[in-house]
Amino acid sequence: SCPLGWQLAGGECHPECPEGFFMSSFGCQKCHHYCRTCKGEGPLECTSCPPHYMLDGGLCMECLSSQYYDPPTQLCKPCNAACRSCSGPGPFSCTACTYPLHLDTLNNQCVPCCTQTNTHDCCSCDKDTGECHNSSPAGKRRITSEQAERANADEIEAQRLQAAQRFSAFVPITAVAVSVCVAGVIVFTLVFVILQLRSQQSQRRGYSKVPVHRYTSSPPELPSESLSDDEVLFTKT
Incomplete structure (x- = not known):
């Protein structure tokens, strides 16, 4: 329970x-x-x-054999008219073909056998089995176009990677340059401030009032001569 x-x-x-x-x-x-x-x-x-x-x-x-399952819609949808069975939409998703077409396994396309009058959109068929050889004109054309598309995509991706590498290499250089500039500005500012402070201190210390002391001179005092009576040599008569 x-x-x-x-x-x-x-x-x-x-x-x-x-x-x-x-x-x-x-x-x-x-x-x-x-x-x-x-x-x-x-x-x-x-x-x-x-x-x-x-x-x-x-x-x-x-889904029926002539249908394929479409995941986005969750529905069974019909195969291309040339396909007897398929794995997806379009003429290049066939897994079996309607008569008299044959499956070109290079591109999963149902095409007729090539003849002297028809050398396009066909496959070279085996004389005994009637099945397509792997090297069919239609398959070659499709493979060539797919290879060209892949080559273009690879070239675009390579260019994108090169641009990303150049950008990633440029970013550190820019950061270093900015850091150097900022450091230079800071050093210049500090030097300027220090010089200004020293200049102001020098101006305050440059002139100072010297005290003046005045002295008055008086004649030297002579020792008073006290003459005793005994020391009087001469007296007025």
């Missing part, structure tokens, strides 16, 4: 019926093996089909 609200499908509990099952009164039931998904029991209740099967009125049908 499963928790409330969960469904049992294939022995496992799920919040809802998984792909390949449908909800019934008995829980999740497996779809018919023809169906990928379904809404009920039986082969006529399909809602989608496995790959290479087409949904038609609830029934999944395999």
Whole structure:
């Protein structure tokens, strides 16, 4: 048993019926093996089909031999008129041919055997089996055109790679040049700022007021001579 609200499908509990099952009164039931998904029991209740099967009125049908399966539309579509069976659209997807055409295996195209009056869009047929040889004019023309297209595509790709390489080589050079320029600007700015600061400091230190001290000179004082009476040599009489 499963928790409330969960469904049992294939022995496992799920919040809802998984792909390949449908909800019934008995829980999740497996779809018919023809169906990928379904809404009920039986082969006529399909809602989608496995790959290479087409949904038609609830029934999944395999494509006929004269049809091919188209994945984008999930439909069976008819082969080219020259093909009895095919693997895809167009005249170059044949796997078998309608009478009296023969399969040119070089390009998967149904063409007639070449004759003296018809040497284009034909193949060189084997005299015993009537089947095409691998080297047919039609196949050669198609292969030549495909080779030319591949050569053009390769040349375009080579040019694109060369351009990408040149661009990738140019980017580091540009980055280095820009870095050098930025570094030069930064160095120049620093030098300019340092010189300006030094100039301003020099102007402030260039002239300073020198203090002047004035001195007044007075005549030297002579020692006073005190003459005692005993030292008087001469007296006025």
